Amino acid sequence: MTAALTAKGLEKSFGSLIVASDIAFELPVGERCALIGPNGAGKTTLINLLTGMLQPDSGQILLGGEDISRLPPQRRVRMGLVRTFQINSLFPRLNPLEAVTLAVAERRGETRDFLRRLATKAESIEEAWGILKSLRLDGVCYRETRELAYGQQRLLEIALALATRPKVLLLDEPAAGVPKEESGELFSVIDGLSRDLTIFFIEHDMDVVFRFASRILVMVSGRLLLEGTPAEIAADERVREVYLGAAHHG
Amino acid sequence: MARPTGSQPVDALAAEARWRPAEIAFWLATLLPSFVTPDYLQLAGQILITGLFALSLDLILGYAGVVSLGHAAFFGLGAYAAGIASKYGWGEPLTGLLIGGGVAGIVGYGASFIISRFRGLALIMITLGLNQILAEAANSMGWLTGGADGLQGVHTWLVLGVFHFDLYGVTAYWYALAVTFVVFLLVRRMVYSPFGLALRGIRENSTRMLAIGAANHAHVRKAFTIAAIIAGVAGALLTETTETVSLETLSFGRSADVLVMLILGGVGQLYGGLIGATIYMIARDRFSDINPQYWYFWIGLLLIAVVVFLPNGLVGGLKKLGAAIGRRGS
Numbered sequence: 120m121t122a123a124l125t126a127k128g129l130e131k132s133f134g135s136l137i138v139a140s141d142i143a144f145e146l147p148v149g150e151r152c153a154l155i156g157p158n159g160a161g162k163t164t165l166i167n168l169l170t171g172m173l174q175p176d177s178g179q180i181l182l183g184g185e186d187i188s189r190l191p192p193q194r195r196v197r198m199g200l201v202r203t204f205q206i207n208s209l210f211p212r213l214n215p216l217e218a219v220t221l222a223v224a225e226r227r228g229e230t231r232d233f234l235r236r237l238a239t240k241a242e243s244i245e246e247a248w249g250i251l252k253s254l255r256l257d258g259v260c261y262r263e264t265r266e267l268a269y270g271q272q273r274l275l276e277i278a279l280a281l282a283t284r285p286k287v288l289l290l291d292e293p294a295a296g297v298p299k300e301e302s303g304e305l306f307s308v309i310d311g312l313s314r315d316l317t318i319f320f321i322e323h324d325m326d327v328v329f330r331f332a333s334r335i336l337v338m339v340s341g342r343l344l345l346e347g348t349p350a351e352i353a354a355d356e357r358v359r360e361v362y363l364g365a366a367h368h369g
Numbered sequence: 370m371a372r373p374t375g376s377q378p379v380d381a382l383a384a385e386a387r388w389r390p391a392e393i394a395f396w397l398a399t400l401l402p403s404f405v406t407p408d409y410l411q412l413a414g415q416i417l418i419t420g421l422f423a424l425s426l427d428l429i430l431g432y433a434g435v436v437s438l439g440h441a442a443f444f445g446l447g448a449y450a451a452g453i454a455s456k457y458g459w460g461e462p463l464t465g466l467l468i469g470g471g472v473a474g475i476v477g478y479g480a481s482f483i484i485s486r487f488r489g490l491a492l493i494m495i496t497l498g499l500n501q502i503l504a505e506a507a508n509s510m511g512w513l514t515g516g517a518d519g520l521q522g523v524h525t526w527l528v529l530g531v532f533h534f535d536l537y538g539v540t541a542y543w544y545a546l547a548v549t550f551v552v553f554l555l556v557r558r559m560v561y562s563p564f565g566l567a568l569r570g571i572r573e574n575s576t577r578m579l580a581i582g583a584a585n586h587a588h589v590r591k592a593f594t595i596a597a598i599i600a601g602v603a604g605a606l607l608t609e610t611t612e613t614v615s616l617e618t619l620s621f622g623r624s625a626d627v628l629v630m631l632i633l634g635g636v637g638q639l640y641g642g643l644i645g646a647t648i649y650m651i652a653r654d655r656f657s658d659i660n661p662q663y664w665y666f667w668i669g670l671l672l673i674a675v676v677v678f679l680p681n682g683l684v685g686g687l688k689k690l691g692a693a694i695g696r697r698g699s
Binding site for chain 2: 248
């Protein structure tokens with residue numbers, strides 16, 4: 120079966136600073152893959168490369184077997200490669216219902232319509248409502264986004280991504296800034312998403328990573344140090360060293 | 370009109386687009402000048418035309434977040450296009466509006482390919498530059514535009530073949546009011562359409578729009594072209610009602626003034642342009658009576674006061690006031 124997402128030999132440097140060096144991996148459909156590594160390892164850069172927000176110097180990215188390396192970000196989104204942001208990147212003065220409806224309507228090509236009322240797109244609105252409900256955001260969906268609690272804004276990040284009907288979802292620290300008690304809840308929502316959906320997430324909390332990931336990639340200074348199942352990673356000397364080392368210096 | 374569908378979220382979004390009592394009151398108030406101040410219909414007509422021009426700027430600035438300091442380029446294009454058509458034998462007013470809007474729209478569409486790639490300061494410079502280029506072109510092409518003397522020989526035919534433009538501005542006022550109202554209805558419909566929602570998305574966070582796969586550039590191109598058409602229609606209206614075109618229609622001053630009016634009235638509030646233009650033009654009329662040289666002093670003061678105390682302009686302030694009274698009442 121074709122992998123959901125494949126990276127081959129991705130390279131990127133800013134001047135003399137190498138931020139990605141020979142990155143290669145394959146994500147099978149339905150995988151819950153965690154990307155871990157110390158701060159500054161290049162994890163967010165890798166997401167930027169995969170989504171097209173940065174252009175790699177060389178290498179290839181395949182989505183479901185199709186080469187997307189040269190496509191602009193919004194084309195990749197429409198093909199099913201969608202991300203969320205580590206720092207909330209939302210629409211402050213839209214309410215969640217409007218924001219998610221916007222994402223659904225964009226996917227369906229309805230935002231070209233400038234002569235009919237938004238309410239005539241009932242199917243899109245209902246779909247947005249369904250997504251918000253599944254993330255338990257229906258109770259706050261008429262309040263402006265900037266008024267929502269932080270944890271709700273993190274969920275809205277995911278709701279917006281889901282509205283594009285992704286095949287591969289890249290979550291950049293979905294629980295960043297969320298209290299530890301709540302981050303487990305947030306991840307169980309993520310874990311409950313369809314098994315057709317491939318999820319690639321950056322996360323620092325090792326408890327969460329070992330609980331939800333079916334596969335783990337370890338990144339250090341722009342390179343993939345190793346990949347394996349949670350059990351393999353937990354047993355690896357080098358990973359311990361990297362994390363202990365990081366702890367010592369940090 | 371909007372029937373309840375029984376679906377809570379659909380009805381909630383439908384409610385946002387519903388006409389509010391204050392809106393109906395506003396449009397009824399636009400009828401007042403002909404009864405209350407019949408001596409000022411000339412001014413009332415000018416206010417409507419300027420308000421329509423400001424409304425077109427609101428569409429790009431207030432909804433798509435595209436800043437323009439050269440919007441008079443399209444107003445002037447519309448004014449000259451209608452004027453030149455009239456001078457050379459076609460003075461029918463309604464088709465004159467289409468000519469003005471059409472020419473401005475074509476140039477706006479061309480410019481939109483550059484505009485849609487930039488934001489912020491670069492955009493201010495590009496729009497300003499385009500405005501200056503057109504102003505100088507009109508200045509140097511005296512054979513076509515009349516240059517600094519203005520375009521002479523414009524003659525507007527009867528509106529609908531019946532109403533002639535009188536000395537007191539009665540026809541001009543009703544004609545400008547009708548055109549402004551019809552265009553406003555279209556803009557209002559657009560603002561509450563799926564396209565309008567996408568524009569607000571671009572204004573709020575264009576990076577995030579790309580991350581949900583939105584066609585930002587196409588949306589901005591469309592909004593900019595429509596705004597250029599409306600500005601062109603407003604310019605053509607001015608030509609038809611005054612039967613002359615001056616270089617002032619293309620001036621930087623006009624671009625800056627319309628921005629000032631919109632900010633006074635409130636950006637992204639739909640009524641900000643119309644209300645801002647009303648306040649500005651009445652203030653200019655009054656203040657320049659008191660002191661014809663220094664009237665802009667008062668505009669400056671008003672502008673600072675509004676920006677400091679009413680970040681969403683006069684319309685935003687009124688909305689807040691209305692909401693506060695509503696809360697106290699209930």
